[in-house]
Amino acid sequence: xxxxxxxxxxxxxxxxxxxxxxxxxxxxxxxxxxxxxxxxxxxxxxxxxxxxxxxxxxxxxxxxxxxxxxxxxxxxxxxxxxxxxxxxxxxxxxxxxxxxxxxxxxxxxxxxxxxxxxxxxxxxxxxxxxxxxxxxxxxxxxxxxxxxxxxxxxxxxxxxxxxxxxxxxxxxxxxxxxxxxxxxxxxxxxxxxxxxxxxxxxxxxxxxxxxxxxxxxxxxxxxxxxxxxxxxxxxxxxxxxxxxxxxxxxxxxxxxxxxxxxxxxxxxxxxxxxxxxxxxxxxxxxxxxxxxxxxxxxxxxxxxxxxxxxxxxxxxxxxxxxxxxxxxxxxxxxxxxxxxxxxxxxxxxxxxxxxxxxxxxxxxxxxxxxxxxxxxxxxxxxxxxxxxxxxxxxxxxxxxxxxxxxxxxxxxxxxxxxxxxxxxxxxxxxxxxxxxxxxxxxxxxxxxxxxx
Numbered sequence: 207x208x209x210x211x212x213x214x215x216x217x218x219x220x221x222x223x224x225x226x227x228x229x230x231x232x233x234x235x236x237x238x239x240x241x242x243x244x245x246x247x248x249x250x251x252x253x254x255x256x257x258x259x260x261x262x263x264x265x266x267x268x269x270x271x272x273x274x275x276x277x278x279x280x281x282x283x284x285x286x287x288x289x290x291x292x293x294x295x296x297x298x299x300x301x302x303x304x305x306x307x308x309x310x311x312x313x314x315x316x317x318x319x320x321x322x323x324x325x326x327x328x329x330x331x332x333x334x335x336x337x338x339x340x341x342x343x344x345x346x347x348x349x350x351x352x353x354x355x356x357x358x359x360x361x362x363x364x365x366x367x368x369x370x371x372x373x374x375x376x377x378x379x380x381x382x383x384x385x386x387x388x389x390x391x392x393x394x395x396x397x398x399x400x401x402x403x404x405x406x407x408x409x410x411x412x413x414x415x416x417x418x419x420x421x422x423x424x425x426x427x428x429x430x431x432x433x434x435x436x437x438x439x440x441x442x443x444x445x446x447x448x449x450x451x452x453x454x455x456x457x458x459x460x461x462x463x464x465x466x467x468x469x470x471x472x473x474x475x476x477x478x479x480x481x482x483x484x485x486x487x488x489x490x491x492x493x494x495x496x497x498x499x500x501x502x503x504x505x506x507x508x509x510x511x512x513x514x515x516x517x518x519x520x521x522x523x524x525x526x527x528x529x530x531x532x533x534x535x536x537x538x539x540x541x542x543x544x545x546x547x548x549x550x551x552x553x554x555x556x557x558x559x560x561x562x563x564x565x566x567x568x569x570x571x572x573x574x575x576x577x578x579x580x581x582x583x584x585x586x587x588x589x590x591x592x593x594x595x596x597x598x599x600x601x602x603x604x605x606x607x608x609x610x611x612x613x614x615x616x617x618x619x620x621x622x623x624x625x626x627x628x629x630x631x632x633x634x635x636x637x638x639x640x641x642x643x644x645x646x647x648x649x650x651x652x653x654x655x656x657x658x
Contacts, residue, residue, distance in 0.1 A: 260315065270305075271301055271312070272317075272320060274301055276320050276321070278297065278298075279320070279322075279324060281293060287374045287376060295376075298334060309343075311335050311338055314331050314335065326363065329356060329359055329360050336356060345393075347408050347411055351415060354418055364431070364469070365427075365430050370463050370465075372463075372465075375465060377507050380465070380468045380472060381508045388480060392621060392623055395419065395627070396621060398412065399623075399628065401639065421480075425480065427473075431469050431470050432470050434466060434470065435461050435469060435470025440457045441497065442496060445496075472505075472511065474493055474496075475514065475518075478491075478493055478519065478522075482518050482522060483622055485647065485650075487522040487525045488526070494519065513542075513543065513562050516536070517539070518620070519535055520569065520570075521569065523535060523573075525651070525655065529576050533570060533574055537581060537585055540563060540566055541582060541584075541585065565618040566618070568593065568617055568618035569614070570589065571600070572600065576600075593614070596610045596613070612656065616652065
């Protein structure tokens with residue numbers, strides 16, 4: 207039997223003395239400053255001070271992290287998809303647990319010398335940096351603004367370069383880019399809506415940056431990626447059984463590149479999610495016209511995308527009173543989650559998938575109470591175990607049943623957002639907004655659901 211070959215991030219973490227980091231870093235910031243040199247301009251002095259500060263910050267980064275970043279960039283530069291996947295799915299998370307559980311990763315400007323100032327890699331590094339801030343820490347207004355600016359820089363690169371950007375990134379990372387973009391948009395909208403908690407600086411920045419994380423800009427990115435990739439045309443052509451040559455002619459240069467095709471596909475799922483968050487369930491289902499919900503669909507390649515798709519499609523059916531369709535959708539994905547748990551316990555997305563599964567059990571219990579039908583024995587057993595008394599109250603109806611529907615809807619529904627932000631640009635209107643705040647989006651959608 208062949209000996210176990212450790213992955214490269216294990217090699218550089220376990221043997222930090224191998225290799226010479228100085229070679230990778232070069233002589234960045236190593237020049238000795240002569241205090242006696244004459245006529246040093248203020249700008250040159252400031253640049254030198256910044257260089258020294260950056261050198262000091264770089265020196266404080268643990269060697270295993272430096273080595274990881276160097277190897278990650280090398281894999282990226284060589285379009286080595288296998289090594290990129292290992293670094294992305296394992297190396298990054300392993301080092302996060304060891305060094306950055308409660309603090310930020312080093313800023314991109316600090317690690318730039320390790321990656322030859324590679325601008326595209328640094329954009330992707332910042333995408334990971336801000337995702338870590340949102341998931342592990344608490345983003346401040348600067349983080350929220352800068353993460354938006356970095357997303358714009360990334361999508362502008364992909365959409366507005368002279369030709370296709372030839373990157374090799376794993377599908378799971380491409381999905382996470384779209385998923386995180388929408389999550390940060392949703393997070394910003396919810397944070398922005400809480401006017402009373404804002405300090406003077408935040409009020410001023412929000413008044414100036416009223417286009418930051420706007421619905422229009424987010425929807426424009428998703429629709430642009432769909433259009434650039436010609437993904438709907440690709441799906442239609444493949445469903446009609448057209449030849450590879452015919453498909454290539456229909457979708458053009460961008461549509462045949464895996465990076466763009468995957469981003470376009472995941473943007474359709476992203477649009478489904480955004481339209482649900484805005485409460486437009488009919489349009490949400492409409493954008494899914496070319497995507498079939500089955501085990502052969504492309505979204506099944508990424509488990510988190512698979513689960514997300516079924517959650518939002520199922521919720522659309524529930525909101526549109528299509529309860530049998532909702533029951534079928536939720537039952538299908540919950541059976542899948544039950545089977546996959548034994549294989550994904552070490553996945554960094556395991557907890558997120560389980561939480562979404564728990565919410566879908568609640569939604570399924572509601573749908574089944576409203577439209578009783580034969581359910582899989584295992585699923586029915588879980589519903590009775592988790593929601594036994596609540597389920598019976600929903601079946602009986604009346605005030606007690608209404609209370610349970612309220613509780614489960616509040617627990618399991620998406621975190622709805624409003625397309626219209628508070629009027630931060632107008633102090634008088636903002637005071638009126640505070641005095642008479644509109645109904646929260648979640649309360650509005652719940653009221654519509656409970657009206658029947």
